[in-house]
Amino acid sequence: MTDPHHPGKKAAWAELLRLSALFSVPGDAFAGAAAAGRAPNRGTVLAACASLCLYEAGMTLNDWADRDVDAVERPHRPLPSGRIAPGAAFGAAAGLTAAGLGLAAVAGRPALATATALAGAVWAYDLRLKNTKAGPAAMAAARALDLLMGAAATAGRSARTGGAGPDAVPRAFPAAALLGAHTYAVTLVSRRETEGGSSTLPLAALGVLGGIARAAGRNPRAAAAAPGGRAAPEPVPPVLPAGRRLTAPAFFAAGYAATAARPYAHAALNPSPYLYQRAVGGGIRAMIPLQAALAARSGRTGTAAALLALLPVARRLARKVSPT
Template structure:
């Protein structure tokens, strides 16, 4: 009996196919969206996070299913070309995860289901048509933007929440565009322009979130406006320190591997840059929550950073 046919072998193959270490970059979207919407997170926020995870993993599986012919030549060790998971099983899993994601969104309300439906359509369009094309980064950025808006519409239960949360969602979308642009070169390397562009995007995003440059204003609910109003210097400084510190953590997590890939655009360093960009989404989400006055959500999100690093040692995020 081969290792891949043992329960442990099958579990490892599915963990690799799902890229479980990258999944830690997903729950923070719902929390950032909830914070940006001005509504307090609650059970519907958890439903949005669950929906996001299902749709994200559906995209991961569908991506490998769509790329299985290319992977036979470039990455034969992946679960599908190596035969550890069949294409039929992968497609069934992607379909089931998509249905589960839409079901969880429906439980959060009609606005959430509308947003999740657009997100699911974007995920499938990206994997089946846009991946590997010049439109790929834009498609992936649109998916991440919609994921943040899913958290907003589910929590606030209104379509208007999407407009309020759009500035925060756009910042995560811009970061995602940069990461995806770098990922187009992870198997062959050779691109200096993509990591340099991502480095510039990271610097601009970190500065905007930290409040070091002019960005779109964040609208706060009444209770958070009151909490953010002038008061004792201690709490004000703590809020500012959290926002700036998290923005700095985001910048450092993404910028260092981008710089290495720009200086030496080899496949291994390019893959590390992609992994760093994915992990950097977590402190970025936390910084956006802190920027909106939701320090609890920021702390809950940033607590995922060590878990993501630990998981990445076992299963690659790329």
């Protein structure tokens, strides 16, 4: 008879893989495509699938590397509780990494090169850098590379038909920097989520997130028509009547700010472990409206709206499976 206090294997893997956080991943590739000035294509989808594999590889490897620490601080986690064997977790991390690189390879050599750097950042963070001063920077680099992989995969496939200029991926650098800055701030707070701390850290994160929201909400430069006769990105329409200044990028950036600000403000007012964990979970979910804002900033309001639709689903699933 199954012990009711120990969920089945499927539930244990769902917890290990942080399934509720998965919704924050595909938007990296689509925001990267938008930032590169391209419409989503098959390469974008391949990049999103590769991102999912590499993200889950990182989640699994993280718990494998932390299994001794979790035995003390989080004995309910799948590995220290014995619901999943350490060897199975490590094997899953290796297999998911291989799958992610394989999918990126199908999208082209630029995407594979970026995915290889991304996989290296993920494994270096989990195995060596997590508890060092370089840890947050490694995690930020991984998210930035994830967005750039979407740009490289999208532009790479277009390049074979003469539709992408050599500047397609560099155009995505500013968006990647904003996503990386967000990740850096969230990672800094996550390092104290099991013990809490002072109000200084969540307050500092709030300041960073506010600056990101302001940058993401700015009107982009007018997009030039793409070479090869392809259509330019969609124009950025206002979401308020004429005479008002709230454009689509500002609208989505406001959604990002609202999603991120509340849990970090709560953690600043009461820096307990519980509210630190809530702040980290909120920061992970806030990546979805940030990706939407970055897509809208590049003129892809349709992509932005589709990405934002993932947010309520992520919130509902987070009630069942913690994203941290």
